[in-house]
Amino acid sequence: MSTATLPQQTPVEQPPLLNGEADGRIGLRANLRHTGALIRRNLLWIKKDPESMFDALLMPVVFTLLFVYVFGGSIGKAMGGGQDAYVQYVIPGMLAMMSMSIAQAVGTGFNEDFHKGIMDRFRSLPIGRGSVLFAKISVEIMRQLIAIAVLMLVAVLVGFDIESWPGLFAAVGLSVLFGSAVMWIFLVLGVTLKSPQSVQALGFLVMMPLQFGSSIFTPTQNMPGWLQNFTEYNPMSGLADAARGLMTTGHPVAHGLWVTLAWTVGLTVVMAPYAVYKFAKKS
């Protein structure tokens, strides 16, 4: 290369036709295509590592059996029925719980990506910043739906009576909606925190009080007053109550529905842009 003092005038081969517009803005179709390619990546992960589905497949089974057979008799009796009454009570609660428990995994998986050079590659490619996030969320929603399907199967096996099918679908839709809003929080944690372990630990810390300080597992009227105030606006209670009202008879829907929707909209409006911002700025 001793002759390299002369600048070579050979033009670099033109790239194949790229669909970006002249100002480089990425259109909706391109964004969907990019998100699709990244969804495929995440699905391939699951295919190669089926164990990563264990939480979605086993959590609904373990928790349902545990609560129905360990606590079901006592709580059901206190509710004025028996284990059967508790099954009708707790299954909609489980649905609410799944929406949050599965959502948590999105943060740890995302954090792991940052420790590999792959995120730098994505960020140096001409793709929308959001598509990496949307792909993750789409795959987590699929995982949520699988967890919910397993849950309903176990529910029917332990004697749950689906009193309203349209109600069931509405409840599933609501919990997926809320679950995807919660994912934005975990995505922010995933971008911000240093290790997947800390994402998991902090996620657990946030989830436990929300899940147990709610009407998911037991009616709240025997809790102390301050806790009842908390549970009333806890989105986990809201979602559990709304699901209960939608799937079974004899429970009000409205309050829970409003609480859930308010949280869903609030979280999405605040956390989604923040997550995209944090992601774009991360260096």
Added chain:
Amino acid sequence: MTRSDKNPTPRGQSAVTVRGLVKHYGETKALDGVDLDVREGTVLGVLGPNGAGKTTLVRILSTLIQPDAGTAYVAGYDVLTQPRQLRRKIGLTGQYASVDEKLSGFENLYMIGRLLDLSKADSKKRANELLERFSLTEAAKRTAGTYSGGMRRRLDLAASMIGRPAVLYLDEPTTGLDPRTRNEVWDEVKSMRDDGVTVLLTTQYMEEAEQLASALTVIDRGRIIAEGQIAELKAKVGGRTLRIRPADPLQLRTMAADLDASGLTGLATATVDTETGTVIVPVQSDEQLTAIVGHLAAAGFALADIATELPSLDEVFLSLTGQKASAPQDAPARELEEAAV
């Protein structure tokens, strides 16, 4: 900042133009006013020790981070105001292989093809082409996590080439590779260079810059301390290195000790290079060279080979910065260099 019509780049000449680039991290000045140009179709080596600011430079030029001050144009686009257009023109191979270890080689390349808006058929075709070119066809279906270091680096290079970038950044592409694997990566870079790809290569290894780059920018603590064609930089430093190979390799140490004792090595000392089986002595003049050879003959050493070399880039760096470039260096090398300048 300015649009490309005010672009200071002379047309068709400079693929990368950087002026006064500054990036601070708190008190640390990662880049402290860097200017550089990479001409189209050439390889510019950016040489510097760890923490010199090389990676910061590459990250700014690939739009991953923003500079605090200064301008940079790549393929005619401004890194600050036109990052989206710019990203279509670049390929990046970082220090850590940026491939998805859970996917196979093919799946990695296919995914990037799709992200670069190639059709499904074209993505597949391009992936297979590049697997072939980087000798990964056999391993195409294997998970990248099972690849050797060299294979992973080659896959990384292939991934950077999917979009046929006008400018390719190679950020320490062989750091952490064994010598054989390093040569594999070098061969690939050479063949890309021969195809006319513009490359900005950062490295800590002088040998690597010498092998791959035509022009060189030496950077230290965020500042450029020297730049020019490699031959020019070497000529600046002056002096030669004499390598003597005794017929009997067991005599290496005795010969070095004998030379040191003779006083013919001046302020420097003779060093033993067991890898090549030679004794290395820096020489300043033809007279000194003649005296050394004469002395060895008189002392009865049987010599198998004698060669003189221009100083290595290690020595160039040392003379420019007054410090060692990359970590492991023999102490005598410093004295040698001080003697030479």
